[in-house]
Amino acid sequence: MxxxxxxxxxxxxxxxxxxxxxxxxxxxxxxxxxxxxxxxxxxxxxxxxxxTVEADEKVYHEMLVHPALTTAPSIENVLVIGGGDGGTIREVLRYKDVKRVVLAEIDGDVVEVSRRFLPNIGTAWDDPRLEVCVCDGTAFVANAAPGSWDVILVDGSDPIGPAKALFEDAFFAACARVLAGRGVLSVQGGSPTAQYDEHISTIQVMKNHFSQVAPMYAPIGIYPGGAWSFVWGTSSDSSIEQPLLDRIQHVESDTYWYNHSVHLGALAQPNHVRRVVGLHR
Missing domain, CATH: 2.30.140.10 (Spermidine synthase, tetramerisation domain)
Known part of the structure; x- marks a missing residue:
C-alpha cells in the first residue's frame, strides 16, 4: 500500500x-x-x-570514504564500523591499494536484508578483500592492536540505541590508539542544523584525540535538515586540503559526487561552527 x-x-x-x-x-x-x-x-x-535511499546514498557514502582515503598515508588496511547496507565498503574497494577491509556491523540482520533488497547499493560483497564481522564495532576497536589500521570509517546511525557508543570519548580515544598517530578517521557527524549539538560535540570530542580535525559538508536530502556532515581526523602529517591527486583520479571516473573540487568545497565551514569550535579554513 x-x-x-x-x-x-x-x-x-x-x-x-x-x-x-x-x-x-x-x-x-x-x-x-x-x-x-x-x-x-x-x-x-x-x-x-x-x-539510506538509492537517490541520496552515493553522496553520503562517497563523502564519508573518499576524503579519508585520498589523504591517509597508507590505505592498505581499512576498518568500517557500521555500514551494513554495503555502500561504504563499495567505495573503499574502488582503490587498488586497499588490501584488506573489515566491516564490523553489530546487526547481522541488516547485512542480510541489505544484500537481499539493496543490490544496487551493496555491489562489493563478493570482493575477496572484504571480511564481514558481525560484532560490536566499539569492542572490535578496543581489542585491536595499536597501529593495526590505516583508516577507520564510522558509518553509524544517530547516537541512540546500538550506535550511541560510536559518539563517545572512549571510542574516539580507542580509534586514536589503533591508528597510532599515522592513520585517518572519518565519521558521519550529523546535521549541522537539525542536530547541531551532536555535530558540535563530535568535533570537540575528536579534537581531544587528534591533532587535526576538519568537518566537511554535503547535501543529503532525506536526512534531517537536508545538510549533512562528515568529520575527518588525524594526528599524522596528512592535510585534508592536499588530497593525493593520483588517488582521486583513480576513482573519480566512477564516482557520482566526489571529485577534487567537491573535496575542497566541502571544507567550507559555516560561521556558527567556526565560532564554537575554533576551526578556521
Missing amino acids: IRWIDEVYDSNRRFGLRGQTLFAMQSQYQHIEIVETEAHGRGLLLDGMWM
Whole structure:
C-alpha cells in the first residue's frame, strides 16, 4: 500500500517520502524496514529513521570514504564500523591499494536484508578483500592492536540505541590508539542544523584525540535538515586540503559526487561552527 513513510524527528519535524514497505522485521537490536519510494528508489529505515535511499546514498557514502582515503598515508588496511547496507565498503574497494577491509556491523540482520533488497547499493560483497564481522564495532576497536589500521570509517546511525557508543570519548580515544598517530578517521557527524549539538560535540570530542580535525559538508536530502556532515581526523602529517591527486583520479571516473573540487568545497565551514569550535579554513 502506497503511503507517506515518515521519520518523526521530534514533535515539530518529520521527514518523509511516499512509498510502500517491501520487507520489515525486528532484529535483536532494532526494527529493520525496506521500502520502495516513488521518488528516491529503495531505502532502508532502522527504528523508523532513514538510513539510506538509492537517490541520496552515493553522496553520503562517497563523502564519508573518499576524503579519508585520498589523504591517509597508507590505505592498505581499512576498518568500517557500521555500514551494513554495503555502500561504504563499495567505495573503499574502488582503490587498488586497499588490501584488506573489515566491516564490523553489530546487526547481522541488516547485512542480510541489505544484500537481499539493496543490490544496487551493496555491489562489493563478493570482493575477496572484504571480511564481514558481525560484532560490536566499539569492542572490535578496543581489542585491536595499536597501529593495526590505516583508516577507520564510522558509518553509524544517530547516537541512540546500538550506535550511541560510536559518539563517545572512549571510542574516539580507542580509534586514536589503533591508528597510532599515522592513520585517518572519518565519521558521519550529523546535521549541522537539525542536530547541531551532536555535530558540535563530535568535533570537540575528536579534537581531544587528534591533532587535526576538519568537518566537511554535503547535501543529503532525506536526512534531517537536508545538510549533512562528515568529520575527518588525524594526528599524522596528512592535510585534508592536499588530497593525493593520483588517488582521486583513480576513482573519480566512477564516482557520482566526489571529485577534487567537491573535496575542497566541502571544507567550507559555516560561521556558527567556526565560532564554537575554533576551526578556521
